[in-house]
Amino acid sequence: MSNSKNILLGYSGHAYVVAEAAFKAGIAIHYYADKKEAQNDPFNLDYLGYEGSGDFKGWNEGFGFILGIGNNDIRTKLGKLVTNKDEDLLTVIHPSAAISKSADVGKGTFVSSQASVNALSNIGRFVILNTNCVIEHECHIADGAHVAPGAVLAGNVKVGKNSFIGANAVVKEGVTIGENVIVGAGATIINDIPHNKKVVGNPGREI
Numbered sequence: 001m002s003n004s005k006n007i008l009l010g011y012s013g014h015a016y017v018v019a020e021a022a023f024k025a026g027i028a029i030h031y032y033a034d035k036k037e038a039q040n041d042p043f044n045l046d047y048l049g050y051e052g053s054g055d056f057k058g059w060n061e062g063f064g065f066i067l068g069i070g071n072n073d074i075r076t077k078l079g080k081l082v083t084n085k086d087e088d089l090l091t092v093i094h095p096s097a098a099i100s101k102s103a104d105v106g107k108g109t110f111v112s113s114q115a116s117v118n119a120l121s122n123i124g125r126f127v128i129l130n131t132n133c134v135i136e137h138e139c140h141i142a143d144g145a146h147v148a149p150g151a152v153l154a155g156n157v158k159v160g161k162n163s164f165i166g167a168n169a170v171v172k173e174g175v176t177i178g179e180n181v182i183v184g185a186g187a188t189i190i191n192d193i194p195h196n197k198k199v200v201g202n203p204g205r206e207i
């Protein structure tokens with residue numbers, strides 16, 4: 001976990017939050033990878049190139065990889081790339097997050113500060129549980145989903161692959177949200193949502 005040769009994939013807003021959580025958790029990061037060299041380098045990381053290009057210097061070097069990308073599709077794609085190459089994909093959990101001992105958190109997932117994951121919940125790979133969100137008991141969050149800051153999922157909620165639950169949204173207990181769904185900031189979701197829908201408001205309505 002504290003391998004000093006860890007690489008941050010992506011190096012902008014979301015990556016900054018992930019990096020600070022990693023540092024708090026005792027995980028060192030000395031490198032980053034991105035499409036191009038960053039203008040801002042707040043953590044003095046060395047640039048290793050772009051993981052999608054042939055001359056990327058990070059493969060087969062025993063590095064650990066940390067997903068620092070907010071976009072669900074890109075994060076999932078990179079998580080799969082790293083996994084398929086048998087490289088070490090790290091899970092970053094901020095020390096202030098409260099995760100039940102009976103909950104599972106998948107590889108490559110980021111759990112931000114003050115997030116709560118309660119009993120028997122199952123969190124997939126490449127997920128973001130953002131700052132101060134609440135995942136109540138027996139929820140299932142599929143790979144690549146993002147629960148934004150302050151969102152609350154009541155008990156037994158299911159969130160499908162790559163879906164996004166906006167900041168401060170509330171999802172009623174037992175609701176199933178499909179894949180690639182976008183739930184707007186502040187929405188209140190009381191009914192199931194099929195795949196590929198965008199829903200806002202209270203009660204949630206499709207737009």
Ligand SMILES: CC(=O)SCCNC(=O)CCNC(=O)[C@H](O)C(C)(C)COP(=O)(O)OP(=O)(O)OC[C@H]1O[C@@H](n2cnc3c(N)ncnc32)[C@H](O)[C@@H]1OP(=O)(O)O
Nearest residue numbers: 130148149165166167182183184185186187199200201207
């Ligand atoms: C650390 C971080 O920053 S994590 C990121 C956290 N960010 C968020 O949670 C933001 C989530 N995004 C949203 O809420 C966005 O507004 C979206 C994705 C739901 C919709 O975005 P767009 O598709 O661009 O929709 P657009 O802005 O054109 O609005 C379409 C309609 O929906 C309404 N609408 C959009 N978002 C919302 C919302 N959150 N709640 C209520 N109504 C909304 C608009 O008022 C508009 O209504 P109208 O047609 O009557 O004028």
